[in-house]
Amino acid sequence: EAGVVQSPRYKIIEKKQPVAFWCNPISGHNTLYWYRQNLGQGPELLIRYENEEAVDDSQLPKDRFSAERLKGVDSTLKIQPAELGDSAVYLCASSALAGGHYNEQFFGPGTRLTVL
Amino acid sequence: AQRVTQPEKLLSVFKGAPVELKCNYSYSGSPELFWYVQYSRQRLQLLLRHISRESIKGFTADLNKGETSFHLKKPFAQEEDSAMYYCALSVTNFGNEKLTFGTGTRLTIIP
Numbered sequence: 007e008a009g010v011v012q013s014p015r016y017k018i019i020e021k022k023q024p025v026a027f028w029c030n031p032i033s034g035h036n037t038l039y040w041y042r043q044n045l046g047q048g049p050e051l052l053i054r055y056e057n058e059e060a061v062d063d064s065q066l067p068k069d070r071f072s073a074e075r076l077k078g079v080d081s082t083l084k085i086q087p088a089e090l091g092d093s094a095v096y097l098c099a100s101s102a103l104a105g106g107h108y109n110e111q112f113f114g115p116g117t118r119l120t121v122l
Numbered sequence: 123a124q125r126v127t128q129p130e131k132l133l134s135v136f137k138g139a140p141v142e143l144k145c146n147y148s149y150s151g152s153p154e155l156f157w158y159v160q161y162s163r164q165r166l167q168l169l170l171r172h173i174s175r176e177s178i179k180g181f182t183a184d185l186n187k188g189e190t191s192f193h194l195k196k197p198f199a200q201e202e203d204s205a206m207y208y209c210a211l212s213v214t215n216f217g218n219e220k221l222t223f224g225t226g227t228r229l230t231i232i233p
Contacts, residue, residue: 009165039220046131048208048223049166062220097166111221113166 010114018120024086027117031100040083041097088121124149126211128224135199136232143194143227145209154212155192161205204231
């Protein structure tokens, strides 16, 4: 089991350019999360999916960020256009369906984005 | 809104000495508290959660609602404990809710 897969691992772009991150969750996990981790901070949730539905996107800056999870499996997070302040590590996590109990979130290795 | 505070960004402890990583939270209801750990070049992973009341790798953490704290403790530090530790809070018991993380504490065990 490879765990949560993310690509690319590193990305360097110039400001105003678009960028996209891809995540493949653990097989069978219905819930998918995107977090952003700024330097020296803990991860902060951007969006949470239950299958293909975004059930919490309150922290997603919708003017430049977008996300999708087609078919309820893989997910893509996009930034267009990128700003200097978007430099961070973008983490994807997945967990099994709730069932009334907390289910452990499994994290991917992250994508480190540098905006120049 | 909920908040998690980890007052120490860095903590160095000699091997064999006791370890305590502090975590305080603010939330008016009944939260679930967790400790996540990230070893060098590895992914963020769950270490333990308060409802399990178990010891993982010698670490324990007790939820103190009066002091709104969830400190992580280990009686005898080992070199392999060196890592980044994050305290996190989930506001409901109903499954897949979002986690609110603290800023983390980097623990270094001195040989």
